[in-house]
Amino acid sequence: MADQDRKGPGRPRSARVDEAIVEAVYDLLSAGQSADAISIEAIAAKAGVGKATVYRRWPNKEALFIDAVTMMKGSLPEPRGESVRDDLVMLLQAMKNKRMEQYGRVTACLLPELVKSAEMHRVYQAAIEPRRNVMRQVLQRGIESGELRADLDVELTLLMLSGPNIAQNMLKWNPNVPSEGFAEKLVDAVLRGIAA
Known part of the structure; x- marks a missing residue:
């Protein structure tokens, strides 16, 4: 602005x-x-x-x-559209930014609010839905191009990709999993189950 x-x-x-x-x-x-x-x-x-x-x-x-x-999440990333794998890796990497430590604390403080307040749950959903929709479009494109299974559950796949990424980036859920190359490894693991 x-x-x-x-x-x-x-x-x-x-x-x-x-x-x-x-x-x-x-x-x-x-x-x-x-x-x-x-x-x-x-x-x-x-x-x-x-x-x-x-x-x-x-x-x-x-x-x-x-x-x-x-604003905490940053601007919406724009997939290149050449490869579902590359676009998914880029989207997961975009969830990690320089201010992740502060934003992680903010998000951690918001989590209890999301559970107990329907209003805050709506606020959070309204803020993240555009990002979720970008990934949804990548998955839909993959189905249409034949890269991904025709019977793919898109919403469940969004969760399978985003959940571990958030847990690892924000909470360091499993310290035995290295940060280096995490997005690529996660996408490859999920692709083994969803690829055509």
């Missing part, structure tokens, strides 16, 4: 203020506060802005959290 993006009449928006507000959400979550307990007032105070500044950008806390989770 440009530093002075206009969203309509009035003062130009500052990308720095937007970032400060989103960073405040990350800081409050990674400090262990529950999403339900975090107020717009607390976010504004942490960001050093007024409550009205937050509301000019987001109509409510849910919209702000959707944007915060979406």
Whole structure:
């Protein structure tokens, strides 16, 4: 976003203020506060802005959290479309970024919220569905090209690829599995069962 993006009449928006507000959400979550307990007032105070500044950008806390989770995930990766394997590896590698440690703490703090709050579950699903859809399209393309089985359960395959990747990247679930080449090994293991 440009530093002075206009969203309509009035003062130009500052990308720095937007970032400060989103960073405040990350800081409050990674400090262990529950999403339900975090107020717009607390976010504004942490960001050093007024409550009205937050509301000019987001109509409510849910919209702000959707944007915060979406920004945490980064921009949507674009598969090259040459090979299902290469595209899946690229998508899994894109889930790991330089700020994974902080984002891992934020996500870990969100997990209990996703279990107990239907609202936060909706927020998280809304934020990750576009990413899930990119992988879904790669799998559908693989079925159509004959690279993958015609009877492939696409949704289950999404889970089989994403679940271990999230567990390993965020929680280091199994320290005996090296990070180097993990995405390639995971995709190859799943492909053995789903390839045509």
